[in-house]
Amino acid sequence: MLPSSPDAPLRGLPARPADHAACRAAIRTGSRSFYAASWLLPRAVRRDAYGLYAFCRLSDDAVDGAGARADAVPRLRARLAAAYAGRPADAPADRVLAEIVTRHAIPQALPAALLEGLAWDAAGRRHPDLSSLVAYAARVAGSVGAMMTLVMGERSAEALARACDLGIAMQLTNVARDVGEDARAGRLYLPESWLREAGLDPDAFLARPEPSPALAAVVARLLDDADLLYARAESGIAMLPPACRPAVRAAGLIYAEIGRDLLRGGLDPVTRRARVPGARKVRLLAHAVVTPSARRADRPVLPEAAFLVAAVAATPLAPAATRPAWWNFGGQVVRVLDLIETLRERERLGGPAPS
DSSP states (O other): OOOSSTTSOOOOOOOOHHHHHHHHHHHHHHOHHHHHHHTTSOHHHHHHHHHHHHHHHHHHHHHHSTTOOTTHHHHHHHHHHHHHTTOOOSSHHHHHHHHHHHHTTOOTHHHHHHHHHHHHHHTTOOOSSHHHHHHHHIIIIIHHHHHHHHHTTOOOHHHHHHHHHHHHHHHHHHHHHTHHHHHHTTOOOSOHHHHHHTTOOHHHHHHSOOOOHHHHHHHHHHHHHHHHHHHHHHHHHTTSOGGGHHHHHHHHHHHHHHHHHHHHTTSOTTTSOOOOOHHHHHHHHHHHHHOOOOOOOOOOOOGGGHHHHHHHHTSOOOTTOOOOOOOOHHHHHHHHHHHHHHHHHHHHHTOOOOO
């Protein structure tokens, strides 16, 4: 029966198993690091994580991928509004997203922040200082960390603040890794004031990106700031359900390792791309399982991410909503050890990751 009120949203068709499979395929091909860490999550959380990632991936591709359109961001905003109205577009990621945001009471301001960051990308926005870069990272990555925290069943301001720290740290690592690739695409994310302090002209570097001791100093400085945020984020992991902690810790360890590889490579992000080999990921996954959580240490939310935490505070769970029943943690550890052994064997043989 249709709603009697013309203003009431028409509920779209529910997500199908094929929709969830398509979302899983998106993360499997789009981010090996995220996909590896996701296997430490409980099954239900992992499925919703794939759904969130799929919408984020298609949004990024629409703005920055092959065949990107000038009106990509307005079209994405319309799709997001339709998903929140219960009328998702006829696409797997949209149908799954509509279910996820309802089930976990994810305020629209969070995915809207992601789209705002992508709009900054489309406009070629550059960053005069670190605060500007952090504001960008809060939108394209801190928002994702906050949404994942809600999917895991945690809504406290402290946990959300630390999730934003982790997402921003990861994005700063990405910026450091992709300096050369971005410059060749006509983009510059490094704080321009830092470049000038190091004796580099931003426009000249963008026109002709080359490795140099001055650039290495800027990249090292950015990695230092990322490391501070990785450390801040660690205490928030203790606030998550026990079965979710290894996956979040693994994601942080794998991304931080990208920075370590940059250091080993002489801090040259122009002629080489830092990476974490599969065998190293296996060791980090194992470390994530056995590492105890850091003590909780309340710290203020970064000013650039405060609007994300405030949006969640203004969007409480419905009274009928309940926190998911998590897997037995001991059983999860056994499963993770089996997964690590499988990953080791497939890495040795060159086979695909588990599906």
